[in-house]
Amino acid sequence: MKSLFKKIKDGFKKTQSVVSEGIQQVLTRGGKIDEDLYEELEAVLLRGDVGPATTYYLLDELRARVKKDKLESPVELRDAMREIMESILRQGRDESDPLGPSGHASGRRVVMLVGVNGVGKTTTLAKLVKRVQDDGRTPIIAASDTFRAAASEQLEVWADRLGVHLVKSERGADPGAVAFDGIKAGEARNADVVFIDTAGRLQTQSNLMEELSKIHRVCGKAMDDAPHEVLLVLDATIGQNAISQAKVFSEAVPVSGIVLAKLDGTSKGGVILAISHELKIPVRFVGVGEKAEDLLEFDPKLFADGLIGEIAEAPAG
Amino acid sequence: MFEQLSDKLNGVFKNLRGHGTLTEDNIKESMREVRRALLEADVNFQVAKDFVKKVQERAVGTEVLKSLNPGEQVIKVVHDVMVETLGSVASELADSKKKPTRILIVGLQGSGKTTFTAKLGFHLRKRRKKTALLAACDVYRPAAMDQLGSLGKQIDIPVHIEKGETDAVGIAKRALEVAETKGHDYLLIDTAGRLHIDEELMDELARIKSELKPHQIVLVLDGMTGQDAISVAESFHEKLGVDGLVLTKMDGDARGGAALSIRSVTGIPILFIGTGETPNMLDVFHPDRLAQRILGMGDVVSLVEKAQEEVSEEEAMQLEERMRKETFSLEDFAGQLKKIRKMGPLTELVKMIPGLSKQLPSDFQIDEKQLTRVEAIIQSMTPLERNRPDVIDSSRRRRIAKGSGTSGSDVKKLIKDFLAMRKMMGQMSRMSPKDMMKMARR
Numbered sequence: 001m002k003s004l005f006k007k008i009k010d011g012f013k014k015t016q017s018v019v020s021e022g023i024q025q026v027l028t029r030g031g032k033i034d035e036d037l038y039e040e041l042e043a044v045l046l047r048g049d050v051g052p053a054t055t056y057y058l059l060d061e062l063r064a065r066v067k068k069d070k071l072e073s074p075v076e077l078r079d080a081m082r083e084i085m086e087s088i089l090r091q092g093r094d095e096s097d098p099l100g101p102s103g104h105a106s107g108r109r110v111v112m113l114v115g116v117n118g119v120g121k122t123t124t125l126a127k128l129v130k131r132v133q134d135d136g137r138t139p140i141i142a143a144s145d146t147f148r149a150a151a152s153e154q155l156e157v158w159a160d161r162l163g164v165h166l167v168k169s170e171r172g173a174d175p176g177a178v179a180f181d182g183i184k185a186g187e188a189r190n191a192d193v194v195f196i197d198t199a200g201r202l203q204t205q206s207n208l209m210e211e212l213s214k215i216h217r218v219c220g221k222a223m224d225d226a227p228h229e230v231l232l233v234l235d236a237t238i239g240q241n242a243i244s245q246a247k248v249f250s251e252a253v254p255v256s257g258i259v260l261a262k263l264d265g266t267s268k269g270g271v272i273l274a275i276s277h278e279l280k281i282p283v284r285f286v287g288v289g290e291k292a293e294d295l296l297e298f299d300p301k302l303f304a305d306g307l308i309g310e311i312a313e314a315p316a317g
Numbered sequence: 318m319f320e321q322l323s324d325k326l327n328g329v330f331k332n333l334r335g336h337g338t339l340t341e342d343n344i345k346e347s348m349r350e351v352r353r354a355l356l357e358a359d360v361n362f363q364v365a366k367d368f369v370k371k372v373q374e375r376a377v378g379t380e381v382l383k384s385l386n387p388g389e390q391v392i393k394v395v396h397d398v399m400v401e402t403l404g405s406v407a408s409e410l411a412d413s414k415k416k417p418t419r420i421l422i423v424g425l426q427g428s429g430k431t432t433f434t435a436k437l438g439f440h441l442r443k444r445r446k447k448t449a450l451l452a453a454c455d456v457y458r459p460a461a462m463d464q465l466g467s468l469g470k471q472i473d474i475p476v477h478i479e480k481g482e483t484d485a486v487g488i489a490k491r492a493l494e495v496a497e498t499k500g501h502d503y504l505l506i507d508t509a510g511r512l513h514i515d516e517e518l519m520d521e522l523a524r525i526k527s528e529l530k531p532h533q534i535v536l537v538l539d540g541m542t543g544q545d546a547i548s549v550a551e552s553f554h555e556k557l558g559v560d561g562l563v564l565t566k567m568d569g570d571a572r573g574g575a576a577l578s579i580r581s582v583t584g585i586p587i588l589f590i591g592t593g594e595t596p597n598m599l600d601v602f603h604p605d606r607l608a609q610r611i612l613g614m615g616d617v618v619s620l621v622e623k624a625q626e627e628v629s630e631e632e633a634m635q636l637e638e639r640m641r642k643e644t645f646s647l648e649d650f651a652g653q654l655k656k657i658r659k660m661g662p663l664t665e666l667v668k669m670i671p672g673l674s675k676q677l678p679s680d681f682q683i684d685e686k687q688l689t690r691v692e693a694i695i696q697s698m699t700p701l702e703r704n705r706p707d708v709i710d711s712s713r714r715r716r717i718a719k720g721s722g723t724s725g726s727d728v729k730k731l732i733k734d735f736l737a738m739r740k741m742m743g744q745m746s747r748m749s750p751k752d753m754m755k756m757a758r759r
Binding site for chain 1: 353356357358359361362363425426427428429458460461463464466467468471539541542543544545566568569570571572574575594685
């Protein structure tokens with residue numbers, strides 16, 4: 001258990017160096033809480049892709065807390081900041097398992113993946129499939145990306161590697177029909193989770209967004225309440241456009257959670273705060289590497305800890 | 318989703334009209350708004366800071382303070398400084414005398430390298446009458462070669478593929494031989510991407526560089542990249558020496574602030590902007606248009622170009638005449654509506670119109686369903702009715718309402734609105750450009 005905890009922690013740790021190191025630097029230097037300090041914090045947050053709206057919200061909250069609780073040292077400020085961040089990250093969350101059994105009599109869960117082009121949807125899909133398999137449950141994939149050149153070939157390579165059944169059609173076929181077939185095949189094979197991979201689309205392409213709504217509707221025809229989960233995959237290296245993406249995709253389909261891919265190495269992940277604050281859609285998973293096990297369940301507390309920097313390894317008591 | 322910068326600035330200055338004097342504080346406040354707009358557009362933090370400083374210095378020295386509309390004056394200064402920073406003239410793609418001109422295309426995973434490679438090949442043929450060979454040197458990503466191969470087939474441009482080969486340098490060398498023998502004008506080398514910069518990949522790219530001696534190394538960057546853009550560009554630039562930048566996925570609502578950051582820190586010129594998935598969607602970079610976009614000021618030139626893609630010149634002339642003579646029919650109207658809707662969500666299109674966006678409430682939305690209803694009503698009319706709506710009496714109206722699933726009053730309202738619009742269009746199209754400007758400014 002401890003090793004898993006540590007792994008998640010390490011995974012998060014490497015993601016937030018820019019924000020956390022900056023905050024550490026500002027807060028551990030000692031001295032008073034003054035305007036200079038706020039300004040430096042502002043710079044750190046903005047540089048970490050937290051975005052202007054959320055940055056100013058955070059700083060306003062912080063100021064209010066300092067006033068109300070009469071905080072004096074930067075260390076006290078740090079704890080207050082950690083709490084504010086965690087509460088931002090908890091917005092819109094519930095404790096349901098995004099890949100667990102659905103409320104349907106069969107318990108089968110239909111999970112649809114959506115997102116813009118090149119965010120790492122297919123790679124994320126492969127990791128989610130692996131996660132279900134590791135739980136001893138059976139996944140199946142419907143390749144509803146019938147648009148991009150070689151999309152289903154790429155998926156096929158993955159499916160072969162993972163040994164999972166893939167339902168596909170030729171290029172240009174109706175993506176809704178593929179989703180329908182996928183759910184029906186899931187029923188026939190008694191699969192536990194049906195994943196529906198959709199073509200990447202920019203949120204401004206209204207016709208393609210309509211197509212997405214249609215795929216969603218068709219799922220409902222193949223199985224009651226399906227899809228049970230709509231995961232929006234976002235690229236952690238993008239900036240404030242993530243908010244626009246989440247907003248517009250939510251208008252087309254009921255996005256139930258976010259997977260933040262590519263949250264490793266050079267990226268900063270501050271945009272998670274912006275998304276949670278402005279949209280209140282829970283982040284479900286984060287991708288911190290290319291390997292299948294590099295997809296982590298998102299934990300608001302650990303993430304907030306990571307953002308703020310080193311808090312005691314094992315809290316006493 | 319982004320509030321217009323001009324809105325905010327005008328808000329800052331609005332209360333001052335009549336008072337006549339602007340203080341340093343007002344200017345400072347306006348600079349905060351400018352800075353925020355830049356940050357929302359993902360301009361790097363430090364770059365935004367320096368940029369605002371520069372604008373402030375210049376704004377103070379000019380007539381801004383005394384002008385009637387300081388908000389617009391400030392924007393003009395911001396815009397000018399930005400165009401300067403982005404590079405006042407469009408940069409050119411290399412064109413070597415000795416064939417083939419070798420272009421090495423690099424970038425992170427998912428930035429759109431492969432799509433760009435194909436688009437560039439298409440652009441060269443269509444706009445410059447040059448032939449190109451595409452070389453598929455991404456030996457890591459499953460099916461990357463297939464993707465380029467399939468794109469090449471779509472646009473009928475040859476692709477050099479060696480499936481199963483794992484040595485990217487070797488593929489590039491042999492592709493060069495092929496391009497030389499076949500006498501292609503260009504060799505476009507698509508390379509592997511990574512999630513982030515690593516040594517192994519950089520070594521491979523450096524080896525391709527030293528073996529192939531490309532005339533230009535082009536870095537492809539996702540237009541939505543956040544604050545990280547500079548470090549990505551700097552690492553590539555440091556290791557390889559990048560000659561040009563391509564921003565992709567700019568058909569979304571990304572504002573492309575990364576371009577400003579990279580240009581101002583590294584000085585790498587921007588060559589192209591990718592605006593869609595199909596091969597013809599590649600635009601030569603225009604600094605002024607991007608500046609307007611980063612500032613959220615609308616982009617009327619791109620709007621006109623979008624319209625041109627949908628409407629031929631001849632068609633446009635016919636339409637114009639019919640508008641002038643007020644013989645524009647419902648048939649024409651339905652056709653136009655269809656074309657406009659193909660260009661993208663109407664709400665977004667309307668926001669591209671400078672001046673207009675300022676007058677709209679921030680939550681302005683056009684109900685696309687309403688438009689669908691309008692289309693349905695027109696489709697339920699006979700050709701005679703579409704050309705001469707005056708023949709529509711109550712019995713025809715009932716039939717149309719029934720056919721389109723609407724009510725008689727909906728049909729009546731549509732016809733009334735249409736006639737009013739036709740009259741207005743007639744008046745407008747008979748106006749001189751000068752009068753039009755006057756009207757737009759109002």
